[in-house]
Amino acid sequence: MLVHITLLIGALLAGIQGQILQQFTQNPCDSRSTCHECIATPSCAWCYDTVNINTTKRCFQPSYPLPPLDKCDPSKIYNPDNEMIIISNRALSSRTEGEGGTLITEEEQTGGFGGGGGAGGGINQGGGAWESGGTITQVRPQRIKLKLRARQTYSVNMYYTQAEDYPVDLYYLMDLSKSMEDDKEKLSALGDHLAQTMRNMTSKFMLGFGSFVDKVVMPYVSTIPEKLRHPCTGCVAPYGFRNHMTLSTNTTSFSHMVKRASVSGNLDAPEGGFDAIMQAVVCREQIGWRDQARRLLVFSTDAGFHYAGDGKLGGIVKPNDGECHLDQRGYYTMSSKQDYPSISQINTYVKKNAINVIFAVTAEKKEIYEQLKEHIEGSSCGKLSNDSSNVVDLITEQYQAISSTVQMKHNASGSVKVRFFSKCLDSKGREIETNKCGNIKVGSLVQFRVQLEVVECPSDPRDTKQLIQIYPVGLNESLLIDLTMLCDCPCEHEGFERNSPKCHNHGTYMCGICDCIEPAYGPYCECNKDGTSANISTANCINPKNGLECSGRGNCICGKCECEQRNNPEEAISGELCQCDNFSCERHNGLICSGPEHGTCVCGVCECKEGWMGDNCACRNATNLCIKPDSEDPTLICSGNGECECGICKCRETDEGRYFGRFCEHCPFKNCSDDCEKYKECVQCQQYQTGNLTEEECRKCPFTPTSARVVEVDEKNGEVLCPFYDEDDCRFSFVYYFDEENKIQVRAQEERECPATVFLLGIVLGVIAAVVLLGMAILLLWKLFTTIHDRREFAKFEKEAMMARWDTGENPIYKQATSTFKNPTYAGKS
Template structure:
């Protein structure tokens, strides 16, 4: 029996060589013919049990970088093809091998793995760490019978994937291509931070205008696409081991040999906690001489308590209770209005993050920030009033719950009128603003309700003054008449006249004696002063000269006739030249002399005696 096992180990089959753990045949190269030849000449072997030592092969292929020929700046793929399960750490003990795998390169000059009989198989975690360290994507091309177990394995090896291999390996090329496209079209960010540090990734992936999403993975990526990740680093706790207060964190995309290195130093203690610092003061007056002032906080001595150590256990034993911190007219049992702490029978109100905001009162019932707002301003702004205990205290000129209303009605009287009616008699004045009435014909409008639904505006009233002041035209174009009659306003020149309805601006447009149109707007400013904005230049029609049009038409007809004659002359000249050139060409192609008759033949004949030499 022992003899039979030894024979099978030396030669598992007739064409097999002795079993070996792993052999490196060929360094990575572009020579496909050499690769094909090496595959054909590779020795076939076998083993006595079903699982294979593929982990040894993966480990040596990953760590023996110089032998394999891995490039630094390249995406590295390792294809592992098999139809059987695998041995892992611990199985070596069945053969008497107890030495753990050291995860190092052990290849001989011939490419054989030399530690198969001396070191145990690598563990799954060792494979995972080596793959991560060397930025390699592993593709498991396995048959259907083992695909489930390799899917479980791939879930524990970062950057690995599994594909189904046909029994005759006919789909190996398409499988590798499919897996590569999946790997290269996905970017997944990882890190090696400890549990004391939380790292979150935010990205928009390919949606540049979308919102940031908390994810470390983006898919459907093509070559040239730019993906940006925002990294949020948060220290959750200070490790008990002081050596871990300084950490080097590596953030990297899976399968790519690039990374971001973060040197993190945790500040787990402050200098102000140590004696001798200026913020460390024993028996401090800030703590009523009953505690130590440390980093801005009082650490009270025994029998003293409170924010500033103002209370003692002796005082607490008296009739001082929390009931004195409950507002008599407030909810029962609510101390300090839930906005402070009851210390020694008195409320100490909580501080606000905003230094301009404060909570105060015997029961912390008051504040200076919870009053009504108007246009986003507290009590309509400091010029109108201020907030005191939840109520707006308005200045003399303003009133209302938010100090937005004027006390005076002066702003509701239309200027430049003699009737003196409030809101022109067509509305009521509320908070210094006219609220116009509505009639059967419609609603009055304007800042002072001066515009009725069926009445005309005041454009005609200001027309003559705008003409004379801006363009020196109209019935008041005389300088003396203009200065005498137009004293209510001075037009403001603008390039384009646009009426702002929110400011109650009214747009007017007229033609003058030169058939030019001029435009202007009028309105009343905050001081109820009439303002007029007029267009700088009038818009005049261009004059049409009829004789020029007639002459232009005649000239165009003559020029068109001449153009037609010239075109006809050009075409006939070109045609004649082509015919003459054709004639000349046919003349030159004649093969006989035109001076002789081509069919003429002489009447005499000449013969030469071939034997006559011309002698005797």
């Protein structure tokens, strides 16, 4: 219930908003004079009522009510809606025939097709969760019919999945000039390995082989008879392109065919690879391309390429026709008769036949082929080793990159704008604008929202029906859209009345209006350019300022404008060319010219009453609002530093900055004074009861300040901050400004911020006491340390004395007074 109420309120608000916008903006439907012009405008409908011929608004917006004189029979209103019909909607495949059928997800079963601006719904065409059959389907839906109005967007949901074991056709196109001889031998040796590797990816694999050299004319090859037979040692005669092996499941013969193929020779460095690519692409039956398969064309070379225009060097001027020209032996028969194809031609036929070209080239040529792949849809480029020994890894890598990515393309004309949106594989992610998704695995479901818009109706009515193909690059599947652009009305093709009496027998009556036959003109062909009205024509009704007839707001009747009537009776369109009105003037607060008290709207311009001025009469025409109330000069406007505009001062700008303040009273210079000193003493006496003013003088102050705990400045309001310190060294601040009535207003700090009282004597005595106590503590510590040291030394001495042992023998430094010597000659005889 709450949801319904919310939706109802939203719808009512939208309707009210729409009506307000209509009042302030010109209705885009009013200037549409024919039915096809009307329906080409979004939100417009056409009334082709043939009874109510007085209807003045044939093209109108159904969302807005029409005045009684413009009422139209609802059954006679043509307002087509976008419409979609699903023609083919086969379920997506995940397995091919013979593997048990196809699993259909719940989301696919429920459909989900549709778009903004029209009806759309899913159609389940399976009859159950499993659908059997041999057709592989990777794109859903397959075909729809769509009717679109111009300049309206419509979205269609499109699904893609990669089927399991999807068939692959690989055609190996090789340069067999002399320089590629070792590459040929290596490819012959790796042929079985290549086939087995691809079979591991898909059991439905086919392999083919072709080769090319160049055109057999000078200056591409030597035309000397001997050189034509044997251009080099061990070489066969040169040729343009040859299909050696049609695509076949018998891959064992691939190596044999490559080994049997002989190399040839040519003169110039570039080769005739483009001729070979064109024949390999367009000769579908001779090459053996299958309808339902991923088609890979591997182009292997170590040289550059010739393209359209190079054939003139050999006297070949006939353009390439893009047709198949292979004889029974597989040789290209028009090599010397048609020029090389252009890059654009190659791209066109590659897209048409849904073929992925893989350029396998050597390192020195990789850069040029990297640039070439940007111009050929679905192509890629890989680096080939000098002897092609890495060819299997290169093809495998490129195939996996191609098969794991899906990129959507379209062939719509410039009249239709197509955009793609997707979440890719992140179902919970954000939808982004992209036509490419990667990292896709077998069975992954990718949804694209395709947004279509007819940006303009084609000039040729036959182009209003188009067949648009939206397809994944490199696959032969697509979504076909039978598009019908709703650019005209049925009543313009049927039910019209020639020489109708309603058109004064001088015009065709169709869709409720007259298509006059010259020289008649007018809404009902009532005017004539000949005779009495020779000087009257619709040219007299053209407004030269906008080029519209009757300014797009009236009808030209016999050379005179009859202006439209507005739904609001108070609004009127006037003037000879309906160029004037009383409702398109500038507004203020939603009122035209700020209301009738301020001014009136005359021909789109406000005429202000006395005392008001401006484009919308919202400005007071009074200079007294720009004079500072307490100015010493009561005639000084904007303090002499600006001009008064609309009762507001516009301050003058100097080299050092711009004056500011409500009355430009503040200057940008550093040493510029303000009115803070002027109001300081009044604030002191009234707010803090301090200062030099007496009680009598205080009562004469021009203001009474209001208190604020914290004073904050609002610069937008022109407030000025005034901070001060008083005689008690207390800090206080206040702001002042002028209100709308030019009265001074002051907001002061509630309490002053005063410093705390300091007891100086106590601090000095405390410091002295602290110094004395610190000295005494140091002396005590010193005395303690010396006493401990002395006691330790004395104890050490006593300990050493007790442990000393004195020797009682001779003193080694004492010597007796007498000495005894033996006489060596004395033998003891006398």
